[in-house]
Amino acid sequence: MKMKTARILVLISAAFAGSALVQNTARAGGLFLYELGTPDVGLASAGYSARAQDASTLFKNPAGMSLLDGAQLQSGLQVLYGDVKFSNNGSKTSSFLGTENGGNSVGALPGANLFITYPVTEKLAVGFGTFSYFGLKIDYNNDWVGRYYVQNGTLLGMTLMPAASFKVNDWLSIGGGLNAMYGYMDTEVALRTLAPGDGTLKLRDEQWGFGGIGGIIITPREGTRLGVTYLSEVKLDFSDKPSLHNLGPLGVLPVFQNPPTLNLGVTVPQSVMFGIWQKLNEKWAVMADVGWQNWSRFGEVEVGFDAAHPNSLTANLHYDDTWHGAIGAQYTASDKWQFTGGFAYDTSAVSDAHRTVMLPIGPAYRFGLGALWKYSKNLDFNAAYEFIWSGDLPVTQGAPGDYRGEVSGSYNNVWFSFFTVNLTWRF
Numbered sequence: 001m002k003m004k005t006a007r008i009l010v011l012i013s014a015a016f017a018g019s020a021l022v023q024n025t026a027r028a029g030g031l032f033l034y035e036l037g038t039p040d041v042g043l044a045s046a047g048y049s050a051r052a053q054d055a056s057t058l059f060k061n062p063a064g065m066s067l068l069d070g071a072q073l074q075s076g077l078q079v080l081y082g083d084v085k086f087s088n089n090g091s092k093t094s095s096f097l098g099t100e101n102g103g104n105s106v107g108a109l110p111g112a113n114l115f116i117t118y119p120v121t122e123k124l125a126v127g128f129g130t131f132s133y134f135g136l137k138i139d140y141n142n143d144w145v146g147r148y149y150v151q152n153g154t155l156l157g158m159t160l161m162p163a164a165s166f167k168v169n170d171w172l173s174i175g176g177g178l179n180a181m182y183g184y185m186d187t188e189v190a191l192r193t194l195a196p197g198d199g200t201l202k203l204r205d206e207q208w209g210f211g212g213i214g215g216i217i218i219t220p221r222e223g224t225r226l227g228v229t230y231l232s233e234v235k236l237d238f239s240d241k242p243s244l245h246n247l248g249p250l251g252v253l254p255v256f257q258n259p260p261t262l263n264l265g266v267t268v269p270q271s272v273m274f275g276i277w278q279k280l281n282e283k284w285a286v287m288a289d290v291g292w293q294n295w296s297r298f299g300e301v302e303v304g305f306d307a308a309h310p311n312s313l314t315a316n317l318h319y320d321d322t323w324h325g326a327i328g329a330q331y332t333a334s335d336k337w338q339f340t341g342g343f344a345y346d347t348s349a350v351s352d353a354h355r356t357v358m359l360p361i362g363p364a365y366r367f368g369l370g371a372l373w374k375y376s377k378n379l380d381f382n383a384a385y386e387f388i389w390s391g392d393l394p395v396t397q398g399a400p401g402d403y404r405g406e407v408s409g410s411y412n413n414v415w416f417s418f419f420t421v422n423l424t425w426r427f
Contacts, residue, residue, distance in 0.1 A: 033133045034344075034366075035386060037076030037113045041420040042370015042384030044342035046328025047287030050227030050275035052217060054380075054424050055115035058127040058163050061215035061229045061275075062175030065117045065125040065165035069426065074115045076382075076422025082106030082136075083416070084360065088145050088409040097405045102144030106416075109137055113422075123167040127177075132158050134181070134268050146357040147198065148404035149397065153187030157236070157268060163213070171219045179211040181268065183236035192403060195248025202243040203262065209234040211268070223279035233297065234268040266301060269294040273324070283332050287342075291324035295349040318354040322347045326366070340370040340384070356397045360411045362390045370420075380424040390414040 034045035038056040051057070052064025055074040084106045088099055117127035135156035140147065163177025184206050191199035211234040218226045241261045250256055273291040280286060299319025328342025344366035350359055370384030393411040400406045 033135075035078065035080070035111075035418045035420070036131050036133060037078035037111055037420050037422055038074065038115075039340065039370055039372060039382045039384060039422065040368075041078070041386045041418050042340040042342070042368050042382070043287070043328040043330075044326055044344040044366040044368035044386055045324075046275075046289055046326040046342035046344065046368075047277045048275055048289050048291075048326070049215065049229040049273040050217065050225045050277040050289075051287060052225065052227070052277075055117045055127065056113070056129070058115050058117060058129045058177065059131065059133070059159075059161060059213070061217060061227045061273075062127075062163040062165050062177050062213060063173040063215040063217040063227065065127050065163065065175060066119070066123060066167040066173045067165075067217065067219075068117055068119070068125065071118045071427050072116070072424060073427070074113075074422060074424045076113050076420055078111040078113075078418060078420045080106075080109045080111065081417045081419075082109075082414075084411055084414050086144070086146065086357070086360070086409055087412050088407075097145040097148075097407065098143055100141055100143040100145060101409075102140035102146065105138050105140050106136070107139075125165045127163050127165075129161045129163070130159065131161075132156060134159075145405075145409075146397075146407045147190035148192055149189070149357050149407065151188045151190050151200070154184065155187070155266075156184045157181045157209075157234070158184075161213070173217045173219075174215070176212065176214040179213055179232070179234060181209045181211070181234045181236070183207045183209055183238070183266075185236075185238045185240075185264070191244075191247070193246065193248040193250050195246075197246060197248075199247040199250070200243075200245045202245070203238070203240045203264070204243075205238040205240040207236050207238055209236045209268065211270075225277040227273075227275045227277075229273045231271045231273075233270040233294065236266045236268065238264045238266065264301065267297050269298045285330045287328050287330075289324065289326040289344075293322045293324070295319045296321050299349075317359065318351075319349050320347075320351065322349050328368070336374050338372040338374075340368070340372070342366075342368045344368075352394065355393060355395045357395055357407050358397075360393050360395055360414070362393045362414070365389045378426045382420075382422050382424070384418075384420045386418040386420075388416040388418075 049061045052067045055072040057064035086102050113131035115129040119125045137154045139152040160180045161177050165175035167173045186204045188202045193199045211232040213231050215229040242259045271293040275289040277287040296319050299317035324346045326344035331339045346364040348363045366388050368386040372382045396408040398406040
């Protein structure tokens with residue numbers, strides 16, 4: 001009976017932690033970070049898999065490396081600012097939760113990247129990139145009404161990607177690479193105790209996961225490029241013994257004095273992107289993309305624990321696969337200046353019926369503007385801005401009599417901004 005009780009308590013804690021873990025990732029404004037600190041920010045990602053005009057094509061479509069002129073180095077800095085604020089309606093919230101809305105849960109976050117490509121022969125090119133397309137940091141005020149579902153935490157995936165590209169003939173290029181992802185998880189959830197104040201459950205771990213990327217680019221005629229990119233899933237198997245604090249009378253229970261190790265398996269989703277880039281004349285080029293991301297697989301979080309009698313479960317978060325579409329244009333004003341603009345739309349990975357305070361996500365509308373300055377033949381500077389809007393996201397979770405209470409309200413007018421500067425050096 002004692003072991004059965006221990007299993008139940010630990011699985012409840014694991015569910016709390018798993019929910020918080022997923023929450024930290026699912027806030028990238030449409031779930032997928034196309035914004036890597038590259039010129040694509042000024043296009044709202046349009047032409048992502050077909051443009052192949054700078055070293056960051058290593059990730060967007062590695063086949064494009066063999067189409068670049070000479071060796072290239074590209075590096076960029078980026079700042080994300082998110083306005084994600086919960087508004088509590090107070091009509092059904094249990095009294096022990098309070099009324100604190102939690103403040104802005106995202107705020108400002110920095111980012112950076114580095115891409116290097118090198119032509120080994122006229123047909124073969126190799127490259128290396130380091131960047132992050134997955135994850136986010138989140139932090140609510142300590143006494144917010146949803147603290148028993150999620151308090152704060154970080155889930156980040158940093159990718160190291162070696163890649164190669166081969167130009168088969170005048171109209172076909174292929175490429176592929178290894179996605180070595182370093183995953184970092186640090187999360188905290190409040191626990192309701194029998195004593196004044198809240199207890200806390202904390203988890204922290206670092207793990208490596210591996211996947212791959214492949215792509216092709218077809219050039220049926222000069223000025224036209226068609227591209228397809230496939231990015232495989234990456235499994236991150238986090239594992240940590242929970243750190244429990246301020247449990248009050250609950251702290252005397254054996255399961256809380258020596259909790260077993262929790263295992264949390266998260267799958268970074270696979271994706272497919274098809275794009276076209278079309279040069280209209282010496283001044284104008286247009287482009288478009290259509291993509292798919294396998295977020296239903298991401299929504300199946302594997303939760304378990306190591307003990308004398310191991311047990312596990314798969315928490316189904318009711319995610320849906322998402323679709324992405326983008327259109328954009330480039331205008332070359334002079335030998336020195338080029339301007340870009342684009343629009344993109346991503347469907348929501350969760351319906352209104354399944355939205356929770358752990359997953360306050362919705363559709364994402366992207367609007368991008370950018371400017372590129374050719375300082376010299378070998379050096380370009382780019383600055384870009386992108387605005388993402390998700391609108392109002394209503395949510396009701398739990399019930400007044402539940403252990404964690406009922407949280408009811410809305411994330412109103414959710415938006416994100418990306419500010420990017422980068423350089424491309426040809427050598």
